[in-house]
Amino acid sequence: MKSRKKRAVRMMAIRSEIASLLLKKKRILLLCHVTPDGDCIGSLLALGRALKRLDKEVIMACEDDIPSFLKFLPQEGELIKTEDVTQSFDIAIAIDSADSNRLGDKGLELFKTQDLTINIDHHSSNPNYGAINYVDPKRSATGEIIMDLILDLGLKLDEKLSEPLYTALFTDTGGFRFSNTTAQTLEKAAKLVKAGANPAFISSEIHEHKSPGYFKLLALAFNRITLVEKICYTWISFKEVEDLGLDFGAAEELSTYMKMMANIEIAIVFKEKEKNLVKVSLRSQSSYNVATLAEKFGGGGHPKAAGCVIEAPLNTAINQVLAKAKEVS
Ligand SMILES: [Mn+2]
Known part of the structure; x- marks a missing residue:
């Protein structure tokens, strides 16, 4: 119990360090992994939208194309390809990437060449490849961590933030069926629904548009x-x-x-x-x-x-x- 408490305190300290860095710095690059899934795209969009509200210069980039079942999430031009990123940044954040190679060739090159690197993930195999690492395997989805981080930044959840976050939780838990689904996951999902995420709409977009x-x-x-x-x-x-x-x-x-x-x-x-x-x-x-x-x-x-x-x-x-x-x- 003691060590669990200690761990929770340490994790919270890392999260508030990340939040204060994000509040201080201006140019932020968010990267997701190759063959992107609902957790990484959802987490990326939620954090990117949140940071834009704080007047940050944010680029959200992905090495691969977004799969068709997630096309309902981003707005036109909101998410770009890593090959189209030309500027430099104060911070690069890898999201939901178990390994730095999962960022893709161009993604990894971009990640490594920025001033400060942050790794936010929930895979237990993550080797802590960032300068700052928030890796919490107890979370069902990286989206859970991003939700806490957004609240740490002092922002309120609304539909634009809760829709991608709910998608992150929903997809990584197989629709709240897998063994990683916890009380915390469901509490967070309920908060996201209260803030505007529409479970039936999101589920239908993900599962009911098959060719x-x-x-x-x-x-x-x-x-x-x-x-x-x-x-x-x-x-x-x-x-x-x-x-x-x-x-x-x-x-x-x-x-x-x-x-x-x-x-x-x-x-x-x-x-x-x-x-x-x-x-x-x-x-x-x-x-x-x-x-x-x-x-x-x-x-x-x-x-x-x-x-x-x-x-x-x-x-x-x-x-x-x-x-x-x-x-x-
Ligand atoms: Mn994930």
Whole structure:
């Protein structure tokens, strides 16, 4: 209990240090990770909008395109590509990025070359790569930390801030279903709804705008689900994604569906991004720690949800992960 209290005090001290730096400095760069998700885009937009209200010069940048299910969040031109960032900043903040490499090539270069770097995240595998690090694995989403930070900055939550924050919490908890959902998460979600976030609208934007191709892709993947002992896996090739007119970020929740299968330990989705580049999504249904497995391939994440990228043909990647999966438990 004592050490838990000490930790909470230390975390609060780091947060207020970050808040006072943000109040002092003028030019701030916010960066999210590659293949951005609802937590990083939502956190980025909420913090960026908050800082603009404090008359800061804010640039919000992402290495990759925003996936279609999150296009309802940013306003036109609000979020730019890292390759279009030309100015320099007093502070660069990495948001929700478990590792500095997750910022992308250009993102990492931008991050490293600014005066002060801050790393705000909730992945336990985060190696504290910033000059200042606020990494709290007890939070369901980075959005929880950003919400506290915005309140520390003395701002009031309204619809423009609460919509992206609610999206962050909602997506990283799988709609408040995953084991990372805590009383604190739900209390925060309730505050966000009171401040103007519309749960039905946000949920519908995220889940109910699927193209016919999306269902065809799921059908392909479901059809070839394979069970090896308590491991359930499937795969998708980049050609299939392309032929259905989808982008790489499509069917991201495939691993969540797979996890619904009874009596499995882990679910794995192998998704080929391009030739010889495979994104691996790992989900645990048990005490099996998938972050440990992901780390063996240079990836990371949470004990029950993790991922890695393997440079190899699809078949080789599958065999490598299955072989290692049996060593971890
Ligand atoms: Mn997250």
